[in-house]
Amino acid sequence: MIRDITIGQYYQTNSVIHSLDPRVKLMGTLIFIISLFLGMNILVYIVATLALAGLIIASKVPFKFIVRGLKAILILILISAAFNLFLTPGTVIFKVWKITITDRGLKTAIFMVIRLVYLIMGSSLMTLTTTPNNLTDGLEKGLSFLKYIKVPVHEIAMMMSIALRFIPILIDETDKIMRAQQARGADFETGNFIKRAKAMVPILVPLFISAFRRADDLAMAMEARCYHGSNGRTKMKPLKYSKKDYLAYLILILYIGICISLNIIF
């Protein structure tokens, strides 16, 4: 049952979006988010909607995968909408008992919901079209300027990719430990939430021990293969920009330009 959890929600198709350099996609997501928070201008949102729709169609990822990410933050969206709706001062347009809705409140609430929904859809689109490894590679290369202020970018990226690799192994391990304990009468399924949570503690101890042992083994295996940080390290598959990546950057500049000018003009 526990093995069904998938981490990193990559969806494989052979679209243009998938073949873009991860750095472009990271930058694109950032620009898209910035454009959403520029201001509350309806025209900007129309442009953003068109752009998002275009990207989703180009990515060939089924729409239901993209909205799936919304489920997790549904409560957050509702709460922020409620706060904006009921607590913003302005001209009252609707009043029942102590609940008042103002025109400004309604407007902010709608924009807030659209912003959050687009934000999640935009970033889901990125994770759906980029493999986790590509993503860490992109982060490493894209943030490499940070190493001049002594941020260990390579080391962080290496840790991220190792963590991603070990997730399925640790899930397997958890499954094994749970079954071993169930075989000896442990009960994980009945009782209330607190009781079930307490039953999980005996799983954590052996899991931690084995995780440390694995980490130790892995560190030794890496050292044995001459790993010594990023110094003098070459890349087997270095990230290289191609023509379509430059084109994508151009489109991004154009997009943010349009958004800013719409904001200024109207």
Next chain:
Amino acid sequence: MINHIKCDKLKEIVVNEEISYTLIRNEENNLNIVKAENLTFEYIRRDEEGNVESINKAIDNVNIDIKEGDFVAVLGHNGSGKSTFAKHLNALVSPTEGSVWVDRMNTLEHENTLRIRQTAGMVFQNPDNQIICTLVDEEVGFGPENIGVPEDEIWERVEKSLKAVGMYDFRLANPTKLSGGQKQRVAIAGIVAMKPKCIVLDEPTAMLDPNGRKEVIEVLHELNKKENVTIILITHYMEEVIDADEVYVMNEGKLVMQGKPRDIFSQVEKLKELRLDVPQVTELAHELRKEGLDIKEGILTTKELITELERIRGLKNVNNSR
């Protein structure tokens, strides 16, 4: 314990290696790839205040010379110090006393560490815990990446070493999805891609099924014969040892036996004292001999036993017909 060696220094080392290597070769003809002299290693257990609680001698005054191009096996039951010995060959631990030379480089000198690890690659027991990447070809390329091999050459090396272990068709697979034997072959390819002179394997087959075990051992013999790579196989499976050039037996940190497989396995009683099993055929031959059959000691394969038995039957027939 990661050593930060400047990039250009590393390149310089790689370039100079060929030259210095030929020089050394000319100096001394009988070059040993691995040499351990009076090697002693102690695990010191301390209590919370840092006082020494107990000292455990994992390796006790061991002298070993391993010739280049040999297939060497190190035997011993659990806790005999054989794994600790393997770690010394890769400069993963430093000797408490004595010294180890790998290709004439002392493992105690830190500037040698990277070159030693490149010369003597190491494969570990658990295949899952030594795989670093999520694709087979990236995994094999990890070692060459670390020693600064240029991109094009990495691809060449990856292809060559994957073909050498017969895993080229799996180059785009996820290593976690492979069988145990395949994983270990990928791990071996990852070492081969660093072009080592010597591969140290610390119980590489302990977690594999018989088929996987056979795959791995076959690959090792092939590498040994075709590429002339020195293989140091640490194991407690006797069947893997019978084709070795030289066998060392360790017990409680000491080197207790040394010789050709046939000489080692003729001493069945002594091996049993050391809590080691002999290959089943050897044991059967030994028991038959104890029962009075005139079988020679040191039978290693089923075929040998059959010939030997047929010889005895032939003798009997001759006697009867007289």
